[in-house]
Amino acid sequence: ILNVEQSPQSLHVQEGDSTNFTCSFPSSNFYALHWYRWETAKSPEALFVMTLNGDEKKKGRISATLNTKEGYSYLYIKGSQPEDSATYLCAFSPTGNQFYFGTGTSLTVIP
Amino acid sequence: NAGVTQTPKFQVLKTGQSMTLQCAQDMNHNSMYWYRQDPGMGLRLIYYSASEGTTDKGEVPNGYNVSRLNKREFSLRLESAAPSQTSVYFCASVGTVSREQYFGPGTRLTVT
Numbered sequence: 001i002l003n004v005e006q007s008p009q010s011l012h013v014q015e016g017d018s019t020n021f022t023c024s025f026p027s028s029n030f031y032a033l034h035w036y037r038w039e040t041a042k043s044p045e046a047l048f049v050m051t052l053n054g055d056e057k058k059k060g061r062i063s064a065t066l067n068t069k070e071g072y073s074y075l076y077i078k079g080s081q082p083e084d085s086a087t088y089l090c091a092f093s094p095t096g097n098q099f100y101f102g103t104g105t106s107l108t109v110i111p
Numbered sequence: 112n113a114g115v116t117q118t119p120k121f122q123v124l125k126t127g128q129s130m131t132l133q134c135a136q137d138m139n140h141n142s143m144y145w146y147r148q149d150p151g152m153g154l155r156l157i158y159y160s161a162s163e164g165t166t167d168k169g170e171v172p173n174g175y176n177v178s179r180l181n182k183r184e185f186s187l188r189l190e191s192a193a194p195s196q197t198s199v200y201f202c203a204s205v206g207t208v209s210r211e212q213y214f215g216p217g218t219r220l221t222v223t
Binding site: 004032034036042043044045046049051089091096097100101102103 | 142144146151152153154155156159161167169170201209210211212213214215216217
């Protein structure tokens with residue numbers, strides 16, 4: 001069983017603030033790191049699939065970076081909006097077949 | 112294009128009863144997964160199937176069996192349900208090129 005940790009566990013920010021979360025994973029046997037957005041009463045939706053050390057990906061106001069040598073990834077949200085309120089999950093894949101999920105960061109954006 | 116579908120959405124079982132959770136995807140994906148989600152814990156992999164005809168254990172396989180009926184369908188069976196199997200179960204499939212994981216809507220199972 002591999003340990004994937006996310007911090008912080010929860011976060012409250014004001015509308016317009018920028019914020020970031022961390023996902024830590026084992027630095028050996030890396031295949032991919034996934035980020036998901038999970039709204040209440042829905043299913044997780046894929047945000048990014050990151051495979052190369054130094055990868056940076058962006059989708060609108062959300063971006064992510066990857067450091068496989070030290071075993072972490074950051075997710076950034078610029079100018080948070082209330083609709084960004086959700087739980088953000090990361091999942092580490094050492095082989096491409098199995099996925100190990102963190103417990104998520106719960107983001108609440110206060111209007 | 113329905114994506115990943117799961118049935119049923121909700122189920123209540125008594126201890127010792129059996130049931131099968133159904134999952135189907137229409138995206139022609141090779142890989143399919145079953146997870147359980149419990150409060151305070153991340154999604155945990157029960158079983159996965161990397162391709163039609165193959166299945167492998169994940170982190171928490173005890174008490175479950177799976178069948179990859181064809182490329183579209185991957186079912187999860189509880190032979191003798193226990194209260195510890197009360198959970199929300201998600202099925203997922205992974206895109207062959209994108210490697211993005213697509214999740215079904217989930218099945219909320221309560222075992223009394």
